[in-house]
Amino acid sequence: NAGVTQTPKFQVLKTGQSMTLQCAQDMNHNSMYWYRQDPGMGLRLIYYSASEGTTDKGEVPNGYNVSRLNKREFSLRLESAAPSQTSVYFCASRNRGRDEKLFFGSGTQLSVL
Amino acid sequence: KNEVEQSPQNLTAQEGEFITINCSYSVGISALHWLQQHPGGGIVSLFMLSSGKKKHGRLIATINIQEKHSSLHITASHPRDSAVYICAVSGGGNQFYFGTGTSLTVIP
Numbered sequence: 001n002a003g004v005t006q007t008p009k010f011q012v013l014k015t016g017q018s019m020t021l022q023c024a025q026d027m028n029h030n031s032m033y034w035y036r037q038d039p040g041m042g043l044r045l046i047y048y049s050a051s052e053g054t055t056d057k058g059e060v061p062n063g064y065n066v067s068r069l070n071k072r073e074f075s076l077r078l079e080s081a082a083p084s085q086t087s088v089y090f091c092a093s094r095n096r097g098r099d100e101k102l103f104f105g106s107g108t109q110l111s112v113l
Numbered sequence: 114k115n116e117v118e119q120s121p122q123n124l125t126a127q128e129g130e131f132i133t134i135n136c137s138y139s140v141g142i143s144a145l146h147w148l149q150q151h152p153g154g155g156i157v158s159l160f161m162l163s164s165g166k167k168k169h170g171r172l173i174a175t176i177n178i179q180e181k182h183s184s185l186h187i188t189a190s191h192p193r194d195s196a197v198y199i200c201a202v203s204g205g206g207n208q209f210y211f212g213t214g215t216s217l218t219v220i221p
Contacts, residue, residue: 031207042117042199042211050207058208090156100144102201102209104156 002026006091006105013081013112021076021108023091029103031094032074033058034066036087037107043090049074081112116140119200119212126219132187134215136200139181143205147174147185150197150214159185159198190219 004025013019025032030051035043045058049068063085065077074093078085091105120135136145147159160167160174162183167174171190176183187194200212 033209040213042115042213043201043209044211045208048207056207092156100146100161100203101158102146102148102156103158104148106155 004091004093004103004105006089006108008108009106011108011110013078013110015082015112017081017112018077018079019081019110020078021089021091021110022073023075023105024073025093025103026072027093027095027103028071029093029095030071031096032068033092033094034064034074034076035090035092036060037090038087046076046089078110081110083112086110086112115212116210117200117202117212119198119215121215122213123216124218126190126217128191128219128221130190130219132190132194132217132219134185134198134200134217136183136185136212137181138183138200138202138210140202140204140210142178142181142202144203145176145183146201146203146209147183148199148201150199152196156199187217192219192221195219 007022033048034046044060047066049055052071067075089108117138145162150156162176171188173186197214199214201209203209
């Protein structure tokens with residue numbers, strides 16, 4: 001049982017390049033999230049998916065797209081990277097109910113030059 | 114205004130000390146989570162609270178729904194407790210609100 005698997009761990013991009021961050025969970029969770037973490041700020045929601053095939057914008061969606069093709073996988077795409085997107089990105093999933101819990105991937109440190 | 118405020122922002126303690134980290138929130142919630150993030154590491158969930166108190170080893174978390182306040186206590190602190198502790202609340206929908214974290218350093 002791997003939990004939430006997120007790749008890559010590190011990435012350096014040049015301005016204007018594109019990339020996709022991959023995330024998969026094996027816990028059969030419906031809810032999945034993409035966050036970015038910047039110094040001095042709390043985790044900020046980029047996009048979330050309440051179930052397979054549905055996605056919704058969070059607090060900071062500009063410059064990002066997401067895809068939830070199946071229940072396991074939720075990917076985040078940067079179409080044209082900008083220096084303002086330099087950040088640490090976390091994917092998360094959530095089980096709901098009495099024992100609600102958040103499960104996070106190990107994070108992706110992205111630098112855009 | 115942040116929906117979730119944590120205090121203190123930074124905390125340094127001697128090994129063995131009793132530590133308290135506070136979280137206040139301004140929104141209605143269905144659950145409050147305490148998370149731990151080690152330097153350069155991922156984020157792990159410590160507790161989920163909807164009322165009362167929970168204990169896990171040396172960690173104790175309490176919540177006062179009426180006062181919209183939660184505390185995380187660490188008894189007999191140890192250097193391995195050094196981490197950032199993050200408070201997060203969920204309002205019953207799909208989104209969470211996160212505090213900016215409390216950075217704890219425990220000195221041997």
